[in-house]
Amino acid sequence: MFNVLWLQSGGCGGCSLSLLNAESPDLMTRFKSTGINMLWHPSLSEASADEFIHVLNDIISGEIHLDALCLEGSVMQGPNGTGKFHILAGTGKPMMTWLEELAEKAQYTLAIGSCAAFGGITAAGSNPGDACGLQYDGKEVGGLLGTDWQSPSKFPVINVAGCPTHPDWVTDVLSQLAMGDLRTEHLDELNRPRNYTDHLVHHGCGRSEYYEYKASAEKLGDIGCMMEHKGCIGTQARADCNIRPWNGKGSCLDGGYPCINCTAPEFEEPRKSFTETPKIAGIPIGLPTDMPKAWFVALSSLSKAATPKRLKDNATASKIITPPGKQN
Amino acid sequence: MSRKIIGPFNRVEGDLEVEVEITDGIVTKAWVNSPLYRGFEQILQGKPPMDALTYTPRICGICSVSQSVACASALAEAQGVKPPTNGQLATNLVLACENLSDHLTHFYLFFMPDFARDAYQNKPWHNDIATRFRAQTGTATATMLKARAEFMHITGILAGKWPHTLSIQPGGTTTSASASDKIQLLGKLTSFREFLETEVFADTLENISQLTSDDNLKSWMESHPQSDFAQFLKVAEDLELDKLGKINAKFMSFGVYSVDDKPFLPQGIWSNGELSKLDTELIKEDISSSWMLSQNGAKHPYQGNTLPDPDQADGYSWCKAPRYNEQVIEVGALARQTIAEHPLALDLVKNSQSNVRNRVITRLLELARIIPEMENWVKHIKPDEPFQITAKLPDEAEGQGIIEAARGSLGHWIRIRNGRILNYQIIAPTTWNFSPRDKDDIAGALEQALIGTVVGEGGNDSVAVQHIVRSFDPCMVCTVH
Numbered sequence: 001m002f003n004v005l006w007l008q009s010g011g012c013g014g015c016s017l018s019l020l021n022a023e024s025p026d027l028m029t030r031f032k033s034t035g036i037n038m039l040w041h042p043s044l045s046e047a048s049a050d051e052f053i054h055v056l057n058d059i060i061s062g063e064i065h066l067d068a069l070c071l072e073g074s075v076m077q078g079p080n081g082t083g084k085f086h087i088l089a090g091t092g093k094p095m096m097t098w099l100e101e102l103a104e105k106a107q108y109t110l111a112i113g114s115c116a117a118f119g120g121i122t123a124a125g126s127n128p129g130d131a132c133g134l135q136y137d138g139k140e141v142g143g144l145l146g147t148d149w150q151s152p153s154k155f156p157v158i159n160v161a162g163c164p165t166h167p168d169w170v171t172d173v174l175s176q177l178a179m180g181d182l183r184t185e186h187l188d189e190l191n192r193p194r195n196y197t198d199h200l201v202h203h204g205c206g207r208s209e210y211y212e213y214k215a216s217a218e219k220l221g222d223i224g225c226m227m228e229h230k231g232c233i234g235t236q237a238r239a240d241c242n243i244r245p246w247n248g249k250g251s252c253l254d255g256g257y258p259c260i261n262c263t264a265p266e267f268e269e270p271r272k273s274f275t276e277t278p279k280i281a282g283i284p285i286g287l288p289t290d291m292p293k294a295w296f297v298a299l300s301s302l303s304k305a306a307t308p309k310r311l312k313d314n315a316t317a318s319k320i321i322t323p324p325g326k327q328n
Numbered sequence: 329m330s331r332k333i334i335g336p337f338n339r340v341e342g343d344l345e346v347e348v349e350i351t352d353g354i355v356t357k358a359w360v361n362s363p364l365y366r367g368f369e370q371i372l373q374g375k376p377p378m379d380a381l382t383y384t385p386r387i388c389g390i391c392s393v394s395q396s397v398a399c400a401s402a403l404a405e406a407q408g409v410k411p412p413t414n415g416q417l418a419t420n421l422v423l424a425c426e427n428l429s430d431h432l433t434h435f436y437l438f439f440m441p442d443f444a445r446d447a448y449q450n451k452p453w454h455n456d457i458a459t460r461f462r463a464q465t466g467t468a469t470a471t472m473l474k475a476r477a478e479f480m481h482i483t484g485i486l487a488g489k490w491p492h493t494l495s496i497q498p499g500g501t502t503t504s505a506s507a508s509d510k511i512q513l514l515g516k517l518t519s520f521r522e523f524l525e526t527e528v529f530a531d532t533l534e535n536i537s538q539l540t541s542d543d544n545l546k547s548w549m550e551s552h553p554q555s556d557f558a559q560f561l562k563v564a565e566d567l568e569l570d571k572l573g574k575i576n577a578k579f580m581s582f583g584v585y586s587v588d589d590k591p592f593l594p595q596g597i598w599s600n601g602e603l604s605k606l607d608t609e610l611i612k613e614d615i616s617s618s619w620m621l622s623q624n625g626a627k628h629p630y631q632g633n634t635l636p637d638p639d640q641a642d643g644y645s646w647c648k649a650p651r652y653n654e655q656v657i658e659v660g661a662l663a664r665q666t667i668a669e670h671p672l673a674l675d676l677v678k679n680s681q682s683n684v685r686n687r688v689i690t691r692l693l694e695l696a697r698i699i700p701e702m703e704n705w706v707k708h709i710k711p712d713e714p715f716q717i718t719a720k721l722p723d724e725a726e727g728q729g730i731i732e733a734a735r736g737s738l739g740h741w742i743r744i745r746n747g748r749i750l751n752y753q754i755i756a757p758t759t760w761n762f763s764p765r766d767k768d769d770i771a772g773a774l775e776q777a778l779i780g781t782v783v784g785e786g787g788n789d790s791v792a793v794q795h796i797v798r799s800f801d802p803c804m805v806c807t808v809h
Contacts, residue, residue: 010366012805013341014389014491020433021480021490026473028464038464042338043433046441046463048794049334076364084638085365085646089335089345121386125375128367128636164389164491220494221502221716247477247484255488255495256502260382268383273376275494318504318715 002034002178004068005059005102006041006112009086009095010122010131011073014164015113016043021247022167034175039064049090060101068177069106071099071134074115074122075144078130085129096144099134103145107153108177109134110160112170117159117192118265119143125269133159135191139265155184159191163262168244169196188238192263196244201234201251201259204242211235213307214300215315220275221256224315228284231275232258235288239263329356332787335363337797339438339463341390342804344762346797347644348778350787358771358778360762365619365646368809369634372752377403377721377744380752384740385492387754388806390433392491393426393483394733395806398740398754401729404498406744409719413588415500417705418486418715420585420592421513422496423731424698424705425482430734431661431691432479434801435528435556436461436472439688442798443563447791453563460559468527468556475523481516485509500716505709513706521699529696530555536696540671542679545689557692569685573777573796577682578655579663580606580760582739584732585701587708592701593732596667597652601678603667608728608739610653613755617764619643626651626767629741629753630726646808649763649772650755658682658773659736659760660800661690670697682777684799691801723747733757735801756806774800 008016020043022030031038038044040055047055058064075096076085083094091098103109111134114120119138122131133143135157141147143157150156160169173193176182188197205211210225217224226232234242237259241251252259260274261267277284287296313322335345343364349357368387372380384399385392397419404410411419444462448454460468483490486503495502505513521533529536530552539545549561564570583595583606595606612626620643621635636646651657662682665673672693676686721744729740736757743751763772774797783790 008342010364012386012389012392012491014386014392017389017433017491020437020473021477023474023477026470026477028470028473040338043341043437044464045338046445048338049336049790052336052338074366076366079636079638082638085636086343087363089337089343089361089363090333091336121371121383122366124383125367125371125373128370129365131366163386219718220497221500221504245484246489248481250484250488252488252494254484254503255493256504257488257494274379274382319506319711 001037002067003037003039003065004070004174005039005055005066005106006070006072007095007099008042009071009073010076010129011113011115011120013072015072015162015170016041018164019167019170022171027167027171030171030175034178036174036178039066053090056098056102059105062105066102066106068108068110068174069102070110070112071116072112074119074129074131075099075134076129076131077144078128081130099144103134103151107151108155108158109151110158110173111135112160113165114161114163114262114265114267117161120163121268123268136265156191158187158193161190161192161263162239163267166196166241166244166246169193190265192238196240197238197263199238199240199243201237201239201241201253203240205234205253206242207253210311210315212303213311214304215307215311218316221318222316223318223320226253226258227277229277230258231260231273231277233261233286234259236286237261237263330786334787334790334793337794339441339798340802340804341388342807344797344802344804346778346793348783348787348793350783353782353784355778355781355783358775359644360764360772360774361645362647362762362804362808364804365636365808367634367636369752369754372749375749376747377406377742377749380742380749381494381497384754387809388803389491390430391426391733391735391738391803391806393423393487393493393496394731394738396493396496397423398729398731398738400496400498401731402727402740402742403721403729405727405729406725406742407498407719407721409499409717411500412714412717414504414709414713414715416587417709418501418503418505419496420587420705421702422483422487422493424585424702425479426490427734428695428698429476429479430801431695432472432476434691435688436468438801439798440560441466442791442794445791447789451566453559453566457559457563460556471527475520479516479520482513485512497716499718500714502716504715505711507711510706510709510711514703517699517703517706524695524699528556528692530558533696533699536693541675545672560688564685564688569795570680570683572684572781572792573799574681574683575658575773575776577658577773578652579666580652580657580659580737581664581667582606582730582732582737587705593664593668598663598667599655603669608730611739611755612651614649614651614766616649616767617642617644618648619646620648629739629755630743630751632753633751634753645764647759647762647764649766650760651766656763656770656773656776657760659757660687661694662687663736664732665690665693684795687799735803736760754809756803756809758800758802758804758807761800762802762807
């Protein structure tokens with residue numbers, strides 16, 4: 001059995017709720033298939049109050065073996081480093097202190113969601129809660145546990161980033177760990193599982209043809225490419241959202257709104273509106289990272305000149321008004 | 329007399345601590361503490377107003393769409409815009425999908441597993457309940473998760489994903505359902521209906537909606553003993569859950585699921601058997617018992633501010649204390665169905681006021697009442713007509729967005745100056761239900777509901793407290809935000 005303890009702190013609980021969306025097979029069957037034992041999870045377990053505090057104490061004393069500690073939500077360090085913005089109920093002890101103690105016992109520590117990984121939404125604006133991630137504070141390595149921290153199994157904190165996380169991202173990494181298959185080279189430069197960050201959100205985007213011809217949406221709800229005007233950064237964002245569907249068939253792009261790169265640190269502070277593309281001399285800043293800018297501009301001008309009428313018509317409509325094959 | 333701190337509560341959304349004063353094994357006073365503060369109202373200050381649509385859903389992962397809809401409504405009022413009928417239908421469908429999915433999650437994953445506890449092993453029903461509802465291993469868990477996940481495909485079709493969509497906008501939705509989407513939506517609803525009619529009710533949704541009284545419900549229970557609903561009713565009868573967590577509550581509903589200005593569930597205030605009109609000007613937030621920097625008296629949310637201060641001497645929660653016309657209010661499905669004057673809800677409240685049993689019954693009643701409505705909404709979608717209109721947001725404006733989330737009345741109040749958010753205030757359902765004491769030392773709804781609960785010496789037998797707390801289906805991350 002692979003024992004998992006799941007705690008929540010400065011977050012919304014959405015990664016847990018998303019996890020319950022796991023399908024074919026459902027979550028319980030997934031756990032069964034790789035021997036995952038959810039020792040305690042806030043939405044799933046019977047143990048409450050004192051019963052639960054006993055579990056925590058038994059882990060710290062070594063009586064219960066803990067394979068994986070999952071934190072969902074940011075670490076709340078405020079106010080003034082006291083952690084009083086989240087005192088774990090019934091214990092009088094800041095959650096951040098519990099986390100430090102438990103992380104020493106867990107063979108692996110996982111940050112579930114961008115809040116736990118980097119601070120995330122809770123760290124937006126003036127970051128009133130002094131929220132940070134387990135091993136990152138925004139883009140800076142460090143966070144609660146510190147730059148050099150390693151789990152007893154010599155792993156850094158595994159950052160299953162996303163806002164929220166896709167259920168598969170979470171069950172994949174837990175299952176790999178349970179089977180002993182995960183190695184540090186399976187993590188990317190931000191310690192996110194490469195299972196999903198080897199892809200760009202752009203891959204499999206249903207709007208690709210509009211992207212190719214730079215046929216752009218002008219407002220949310222238009223079916224054209226949202227990169228030029230509507231703030232979409234799916235060409236830079238690392239995730240497989242358009243390859244692995246969400247809730248049966250969706251993704252942000254399919255839902256008619258741009259990718260905001262929610263798997264990345266500091267996505268919560270884009271320093272512009274989420275749904276607008278900042279431009280210099282009419283050219284969007286933040287182009288695909290691994291392509292020379294001049295090439296991109298040249299190719300864009302060419303493709304824009306060659307845009308079929310069909311795509312031009314449809315890009316600024318909410319549904320296809322000019323179907324293929326009609327005329328160009 | 330002794331005191332006991334109980335927490336953390338799981339199978340509620342977020343973290344929660346309850347302190348009780350116990351005399352002769354009975355709770356005589358209670359204090360509810362929401363122990364997590366994040367500061368969304370501070371985060372939103374100075375942001376571009378439309379970005380609130382990205383931030384506010386992330387207040388809560390279980391009521392994410394509700395936050396979206398409240399935010400979009402507030403911005404719509406600021407813009408003076410109204411979504412076209414298609415946009416309203418699509419929004420209703422996504423919101424109802426979340427709300428009903430929350431009711432289902434509450435019943436199967438959060439509430440019922442407490443009756444599978446060993447504390448009840450001598451009860452004649454324990455074996456059946458434990459087999460069906462025990463946390464994680466009960467036979468209902470996997471079945472329910474499958475049904476829930478497939479039902480949530482409605483959000484995949486109409487909102488891109490759940491939680492945290494940006495599809496819900498002031499002027500409608502960014503998605504436009506196609507003719508093919510309509511057929512898929514109906515298919516998902518039919519599958520979900522089948523699950524409800526087989527597992528939850530073992531009867532048609534229409535028959536459940538037509539239950540008119542407590543007596544009616546009792547004979548229904550006896551004729552449908554294998555349904556999960558009847559299993560609950562049987563336990564409720566044996567444990568007298570109609571006497572547990574009982575208060576003579578004043579109810580509020582902000583109204584929800586409007587199509588062309590007619591809400592399917594109306595807004596209103598219910599007090600001592602009298603229905604009256606809602607006036608949101610009478611809503612004020614008191615911070616006498618909150619860890620907040622003191623302000624001059626209770627404030628309407630347009631005037632309110634949020635400045636945390638953990639050293640406030642009288643504070644015991646991060647939660648503020650909202651009051652309606654200085655009165656404590658209970659919100660949720662029971663309030664909503666009573667204000668909608670559903671005969672069963674009216675009879676339940678007449679007979680036994682607000683209590684653990686009635687809160688749970690009305691959630692299941694909503695499952696039965698709303699699914700047929702969702703089927704209607706899908707049928708009324710006209711794929712060739714617009715789902716959204718866009719309008720400019722003025723640089724100076726304010727707006728109120730009030731809706732019903734699964735757990736009750738949710739309000740957003742936004743003030744915009746120089747094209748930026750000057751002030752954003754949120755009052756969530758559990759802020760009402762789990763509010764701390766106000767300036768007059770009047771306890772909040774849960775604090776009142778806990779009084780009189782038998783918990784044994786030292787409070788060691790506190791499973792009744794668990795039932796009461798969970799009967800409100802609290803969402804603590806929304807509560808403080």
